[in-house]
Amino acid sequence: MTNSKKIVNDLLEKADITINGGNTFDLQVRNDKFYSLFLNKGSLGLAEGFFKEYWYCRDLTGLFHRLFFNKETQSYFSENFNMKLKVLKNKFPEDFEHRNYNSITKENLLTSILGNNLNTSSGYWQEVYSSNESQKQKFDLICKKLKIASGDKILDITPGWGGFAFYAASKYNVEVVALNPSNRQSKYINQTCKSLNVRVEKKDFFSVFEKFNKIVGWDLFDNTVNADFDRVQFKIDQLLYEEGISLLNIITGDNNGNDPWLNDHIFPSSILPSFVQKSNLIPTVLKLEDLQSFGLQYDITVVNWLLNLQNESDELKAEFPQDGLLLWEYYLSCLAASLRTKRIEVFEIVLTKLSYPFTYESVRLYQNHTYGK
Template identity: 30%
Template sequence: MTSEPRIGPIALPDTRARRVVEQLLEGSGVTLNGDAPQDIRVLHPDFFSRVLYHGSLGLGESYMDGWWECDSIDELAYRLLMNGLGENARSTTERLKYRLQAGFLNLQSKARAYMVGEAHYDLGNDLFERMLDPTMCYSCGYWKSANDLHQAQQAKLELACQKLKLQPGMKVLDIGCGWGSFAEHAAHHHNVEVTGITISREQAALARERCEGLPVEILLQDYRDLDGHYDRIVSIGMFEHVGHRNYATYFETVRRLMPADGLFLLHTIGSNRSEITADPWINRYIFPNGVLPSAMDIARTSEDHLLMEDWQNFGPDYDKTLMAWLTNFDAHWHEIAHRYNERTRRMFRYYLAICAGAFRARHLQLWQVVFSRGRPGRYDAPR
């Protein structure tokens, strides 16, 4: 369904669906057709029934179709989540459908591993180059002492290197290397050899270009097909695509590839609850088949393979990172607008903003976890 957005909000229809939505919004600080940044300006009379019937999927799709506007979607998402509307926003049908699929199928099998690359990461390097900072990091920055996005991403990369205790000449494996940000940083600043793997052809092509002249090899490969031995292993922003059925295989693979004195750093978004669920809109439009692990998921499935040495949570930094990406996206959209349609623009704006609100509400976390195989001596983690 598509609709041309109107210049201003419409008169709100006196329907049961509208009254139910108003009741759900009570206490959240969000009003309909109000003047606050988080308020929803309704542009289509069927907005209410669509949201009630389809939950978060209907809310996101109706925004993509121009059925409503909001000056601060991030603040809207934050207030809705703080008011307890997170679970209510998922329709029973969508939630049950995903749980049944995930229960009976391996949605992240090797045969399906490249789906998210084709659907999201291969969308266009020109888009991501304008949204991200010069490091091309597509994961949470570390803002402890940073003043801008570029500093935060450089700090995140260096923090990972310090936690891995890199030494010149080491062989490092980067599982889910993206556009080569960690590989480039580690090879250039720490004189290590890096092998990076990705399931995105567009990422692999740009990563090879960015790392040209450095001891870096970029492979288009699934983690389950890896062999060899590496002194250190890192995985930044990839574990969200592994899936609960494959966690044990993932950690067993890391152990198999790492020597007795090796270290592994896992950088992942985390869920507060151990559930096999995904937001229906995110699953359909952004990260197909993605599942966020809980702390229990990671601890339980890693315990037979690796020893946990350190766990750090800097989830609130993802709010700042996402808002910086949104600022970049808006500032540079005109440069690539001829290659994409308006629905894609609204899709990306909505995605970045609702995720920022979710981290702001502490509905999502960002964890860096360091593992070993039980190496002798004490491990001291830098901060």
């Protein structure tokens, strides 16, 4: 056995992973070049080896879960691996968009993976069993937390494909202003919401000066440097009416750092500030009324996307290169494991102005019952 092979074997055994073992989470080596590649390049080498088919694993999520959970392998990966993964957000659809395929087919494929509303944030899984049901339940919870009422004017900072805008406008008779720079997504929102009071604007958040009853945003801080957090809060404070409410979904990492594979292949200069950094800033301008952890919900959502991706593999192969499918299987598996081991955490926070005139009552959904008002 070569020295590099022995080092890797010994390291993985600490996480209960046997190279070429019989468990679904065991790493199966196809090419011995994997060992030196992994030792020399860390997370970048592990990923590159996977895409070069130097190794494979039947349960990637199980593999990464063990690597991230074990203290010895975790410390080894903390410097080189640092899985500071962001939410899928719009990168998944954009990667499809860069291919010259029929847009209707692409959106149908995305729907089969993400659900009917193409929402790339966490669902809410309380006695529901599909992406469509979980996303609808999540939107319902958000509307209740925001205390949405007929006639409200809502600003959606990160509307994506417009799922929440459609839900809120159709169910509550509200006006929604959706900020989206993407031509494709803006067109899609305009088509699906053409009979509703939804207005798409290709504006930057900081270029908006209207007043709103409610402001909602997903993953707003994921790639924002610390100096910008105060600016975001001041802007929300500026745009909200006195009785207004804002809800933000934020993703945090266990420590700061950039992962070389993610920087090279997914999102350059990715940063996930810790929750402590964010929570210390929030009360300076706005009042933190409610906080709910969504890590488990996001884990279930990502696993559901992964299963949908694998179930649609035959149709996807006709539309999407194999290396692209491998990339997203690898990415989603890492994301699920990072959530499960709390290397990444997701929180939903409710904010009001310091001059908010009412007592805010938190809302939770449990087994089809709503607690709070």
